[in-house]
Amino acid sequence: MDRLDALKSIAAQAIRGELSFPTNVDATLRLQQALNDPECHADMAARLVQAEPLLAARTVAIANSVTYNRSGNDVTNVRAAVQRVGFRTLGALAASVIVRQLSSEITDPALRARADALWRHSAHVAALAQVIARRVSFVDPETAMFAGIVHEVGGFYMLSKAQAYPGLLDGDAEEWLEHGEVAVGRGVLLRLGVPAPVMGAIEAMWNGMRALPPETLGDTLLLANDLSPVASPLLERPGATTVQAAATIDFAVGDGTLARIMEESAHEVQSLTSALL
Template identity: 75%
Template structure:
């Protein structure tokens, strides 16, 4: 089976709803459903989060990040962390756990290295999206961070299946975008219950079309993706590194510029990225 046939096979399975997830993903999806229940209050949410060590650690870390800890008062428990970050951010953190769980069954060192790079890229995009949303486009920052976390979930799913299809990732990274990203990515996003507004923003990013200055969630996500210092191993840009491309992106924002905002927000981006990693 060649690469194109392998992409088509995985996409066809995904289209039929035949998605192969590690067992721990199914458990976290149940947790996600429980947290999304309108009757789930903060105390119940804290108990649910405490039962998942990785989620508990990330919740406290995000709550202590510069973006959420404006007072500088460090917290050390999940209950206070849940109260500080709120349910929308908590939903983004659950998504982060699910995305990371997709690569738990990867044994091949080269594939694990790609998955680690992909997560570093996603964490940077999520942090940049949160700041750009709050300071530039004025869309909901928590939704923007969530979109950044899940925007490469199709790629994680592909990596999780790659050992079943030898040679799947040989060749040019752009072939993933051309042959598999939309079909596979959309199915995985639907399985994870990603809201339509976020789906539309990610699809806009796939198309590569954005406005400058950015105006909406899709623009926010695409700009954050372009500014990320870590490239996706599945989407290498021809002819220029991310850093070289990013320094050319600037525009006026009120009395400042994008670059001045990024400089002012550098600590927030670093803090958020570190908490997600």
């Protein structure tokens, strides 16, 4: 099977919902569903989180990041961390674990390196989206961070399949957009139960549609993607802003500018990114 046929085949499976995930992804999906249950309270959530070591570590790290730890008093246990970050942030962190687990079975060194780079990119975008939402576009910051975490989930799924199809991610960007990122990405997002507003924001990013200053969740996500100091290692979408060009993006925000806000928020973005990594 050649590259294009393989892309079309994987995309068709994704559209039909025939997605094959590693076993640990299915387990974390069940955990995420349990956390979303209205009957789930803080003590139950803490017990669920403790059962997943990576999620437990990430929850404590986020709780102690600059964004969530304004008082400077670090928490040292999962229960206190859950109470501090809240259930919505906890859901985003569960999604971050799922995204990472999608590439957990990759053994090829080159593909593993691309998966690691893609997660670094995603973590930066998530942290930037949270800050931009709170200080610039005034959309919901937790939703923006969640959108940043999952915006490349289709890429992680494709990387997980690339071992069986050498050259799958090489070649024409338009083919990747049509048969890879969009079709597969939409299928995986639906399988993960991503809410419609987040789906819409990610699709707006795929289309490159945004306003400056950002007004919507899609604008926020695309600006965060452009400002990320770590570019996606997958094929660049046509017309995408390079990391170098993104450094010149600036506009007025109230009495200040985007550049000043991002400079003031640099430590916060770094703290959030480190916690996600």
